[in-house]
Amino acid sequence: RHLTFFEMMAHHAFNIGEMIYWNNETVEFSFNLLTKVYKIPEEELIYKEGMWRGGGNAGEDFEVLVRGLEVATLVFMHYKTVDNKNIPMKNKIVDTGYGLERIFWLMTGTPTIYDAIFKEEIYWLTKNFSIISPNRELFNLYFRKMSVENDAISVEKRVSNILGLDQNYVRRMLSLYEAIYTVLDHSRTLIFMLGDGIVPSNAGAGYLARLLIRRSLRYLQKISPDIELVDVVDRIYSSIQNFFPEYKEKMNIILEIIEFEKKKYLSMIKQSYNVIEKIMRDYQKKNLKVFSIEELRKIYESRGIPPEIVRKIGEKFNINVIIPRDFYSKLAEVHDRGESKIFKAGESMTELLKEKGKIPETQKLYYLYPYKSMFRARVLKVIDDKKIILDKTLFYPEGGGQPSDKGFLLHNSEKYNVIDVKKIGNIIVHICDRPGLNVGDEVEGHIDMELRRRLMQAHTATHIILGAAKRVLGYHIWQAGAQKGVERSRLDITHFRNISDEEREKIELISNRIVMENRKVNIYYMSRNDAERKYGFELYQGGVVPERVLRIVEIEGWDAEACGGLHVSRTGEIGLIKIVHIKRIQDGVERIFFKVGSSAIKYVFSLENEIRKSLNLLQTSENLYEGIQKIIKENKELREKLKKVESELMKKWALELLRNSLKVNSLKIICRVLPEFSSLEKLIEFSKIIMKLDKDVVSCLFIPMKSNIRYVIMIGSGVNRRKINALKINDIIIREIGGRGGRKDIFAQGEIFGKRSEKLEDLCNKIYSYVMKIYEA
Known part of the structure; x- marks a missing residue:
């Protein structure tokens, strides 16, 4: 139900x-x-x-x-x-x-709610994928009894006896249709979740979307490997499109997201086996027989590995993995009720204001006169000497990702710099750099108009870029956050994959086209119901506004949002929009860094300057990219030549060490300190060359480092490794001189703590004695 x-x-x-x-x-x-x-x-x-x-x-x-x-x-x-x-x-x-x-x-009157609403889809599955049709007599009796009982196994047994059916057949039939019902239910939900802009991720509503997709993919494997989830989703929408035509243009992106998530999931599954097998081996070492439910949750949360796969791998190790029936619903609840940790600026000040008594609402002149820089007002309240409340103000308070205005208040030729502005309810609080103002003072306020203008440019540019991202990437895009700045701003958007260079270029070109078209930016007020009817819930890109009357910022023919920020009157005032960087800040969220106006122009100038300097450095007037490609190619060729020379030198050096080694019949023993090497990797490479040149060799090489001594031990393929092995030599080093190391019988590596080079000669003599003693025995 x-x-x-x-x-x-x-x-x-x-x-x-x-x-x-x-x-x-x-x-x-x-x-x-x-x-x-x-x-x-x-x-x-x-x-x-x-x-x-x-x-x-x-x-x-x-x-x-x-x-x-x-x-x-x-x-x-x-x-x-x-x-x-x-x-x-x-x-x-x-x-x-x-x-x-x-x-x-x-x-x-069908056995289940799924049979009623997915009748056509169930018929489509049975007809096209050789799936057995539901046994109506069985389902009617089983689900009728399950509506009053909870023990599925006992109900299965009783129903099997009443109908004279094999219990295994009953279980298979019920398991099959549990999978079918689940996939159909989840597929329908995904149409609305993804169509309304939710992007699969590891947090919040995106987590639930990913959970439904992955659960559907797993259940599809129980039904038939020939069925694609995108086909099921598409089929369901074809049944409901007359009732929900608004999702028609979104179906391509919905199916693309599902297919992308499927590929991501299958890739994760391939990598999961090694991870789980390692955990299972740890369980065996500890002699644990039952897998922890908490660990099951952690594995799913951190790696996305479903418990069904953990159970399957656990069977090989004789470890019992119990999956609670409410495993997924419990996870969903946790993510659905995740508490917001956003700090609300001024909460302590709100309490302070309550204590000080009722204060009239501040008249917000910044909405009426956004291009005005001076105003006169009266001080209504002074809090903690520096927090000033006026009867009216042009100062815009911090909010919606837009920093507050700055400027100063003037009284009796005394200047009080306004360093921050906060909005507490309907009251604007001006935070000054020094005390001195009193209740009743008449002040003259001056706004830093250069700062105001650049923040207005950045805010309107944010709306333009968001509109461009929707048109380039798809209408699932939703604003996840924003911060406007003078030098650089950022916009966070939901998207299921990384934005490509080509997509970034398109977003930037379209954004600048809107700027050059000098479109009008309209600001007006509408009742919530009228605004939602006209624009839909896409109005709330910056979050839901808890007001009956909304302030709508509309860029003509482009974008409309409920927004309390300040904006330019026409898009042409923005100047240039330049996207400087895009990075993925979390699963399902892309952060777009951008500059506008003079900051964008300065950034372009700096890029041109860097290009000129690079061309001068390359001593070429040709295309920078081609010049760098040429240097990379030449550098690669030089590296290859150097590698060949280095390899030849190491080969000659290895032959010399073999000639000067301690010999016992055909066995050669090398124990040397090689300060010429600067890295352990090169020492390992050199040891391998020795092994290739002679199979009857035991090699133990040391290199002094800044704070310790590193070593590599290798045993040739011609040596009896059951008697002479690298781990036993490693034990001698640790016992005689201290340190740590290990690996395998044929290869070991480690470190000796501190600089103890003076003891290495004596250590080598002991290694020689050990090898010769074992060999002669």
Whole structure:
């Protein structure tokens, strides 16, 4: 009966002052709808009274049930909840919800809700992919019994006995259709999640989208390896497109995201086996037989490895991996309720203001006169000597990723620099660099207009770039954050993969085209309902604005957002927009760094200057890229030549060491300090050359480093390694002189702590003695 996406039908009444209707009428509306329209016999209806709480409000409610199925909830909110106490409100609000899919299921009488709403898709799967059709008799009996019992295994057994069916057949049939129902349900949900701009990631709503995709991919393997998830999603949309035509133009990007996530998931699965096998071996060493559920969660959270794969690998190691039935739902809950850790500027000041008494709302002149630089005002309140509240102000407070204005207040020829401005509710607080102002003082405020102008340019440019990103990358793009600055600004957007150089170039070109077209930037106020009807929820790129009346910033024919920031009046005032860098700051979020106006021009000049200096350095007037490519090619050729020369020299040196080695019959023993080497890697390479030149050799080479001595031990293939091995020689070094090391019988490496070169000659003699003694024995 449960779905990850469902439609809730409703009717509401906001009884504010005048009573429209209340509980009796609401129950009557419900009763008439269900009995007269849907023809449900009235004796089947049950109204269960209870108490509903949520969002700081509460009220009595009725759950409307038909044969145990809840089809509607009728809530009568008239309390606000404070410290777990219900306090009556003046407003009486009727809030109802009718489950569309549940009512449809009730009317069709199918075994499950999935059979009702996915009838066509189930038929498509059975017809095109050789999937056995559902056993209706089995499903009717099984799901009827499961609606009142929770023990699936005992119900399986009882149903098998009643119908005379093999229990394994029953289990296979139920498992198959559990997978089918899951994939169909998740696929429908993904259309709406991805279509509404959610990008799969490792956090928040994006985490839930990724969870649904990966879960669907796993369940598809249980159904048939021939079915592609994108085909299922596309098929479902073809059934509902007449009801949701607004998603039609988004389907290409929805399918592209799903396919991208699939490739990412399959790549992760390939890499997961080694990781899990290592963990399983650690469990075996500790003699643990049951895999920790907490570790199961950590593996899924950090690496994306599903518990089903962990269980499969665990079977090889005889380790029991128990997957709780609510594993995924518990994870989803954690990510869904993740608490915001954003610090709200001025919270302590809000408490301070409450203590100081009620203060009138500050008149916001910056919205009325954004290009004005001077104003006169009166001081209403002084807090902590330096925090000044005026009756009106041109100073824009920090907010929406836009820094506050700066400037100064003038009183009796005394200048007070305004270093920061905060907005607390409807009050603007000016933070000055020194005390001196008092309540009642008349002041003259002066805005740093150069700073204001550049911040306005950056803010409007942010809206332009966001609009360009949507047109280049797709309409799933959503603003995830922004910061406007004088020298550099940034815009964070949701996207499922890295932005390519070509896409970056397109975004920049389109953005500058909008600037050159000098489009008008309109600012006006609309009621929330009218604004949402006209522009949709894409208005809220900077977050939902908790106001009944919204301030809309519209770049004509390009972008419209609910925004409290300051903007230029026409796009041509921005000048140049230059994207300087793009990086992925987290899974599913790309950060675009950009410069505007004079900062962008200076940046271009600096690039040109760097190019000129590079060309002079290369002593060429040709194309910089070609010049660098030429140097890289020449450098590569020189490196290859140097490598050949180096290899020949090491070969000659190795032959010399072999000639001067300690010989016992055919066995050669080399133990030397080689200060000529500067790295362990080169010493290993040199040791391998010795092994290639002679198989009957034991080699132990040392190189002094700044703070220690590194060593490499190798045993040739012609030496009896069961008697003479590298680890035993390594033990002699550690015992005689101290240090650490290890690896394998034929190869070991390690370090001796401190500079102890004077002891290496004596150490080599002991290694010679050990090898000769073993060899002669």
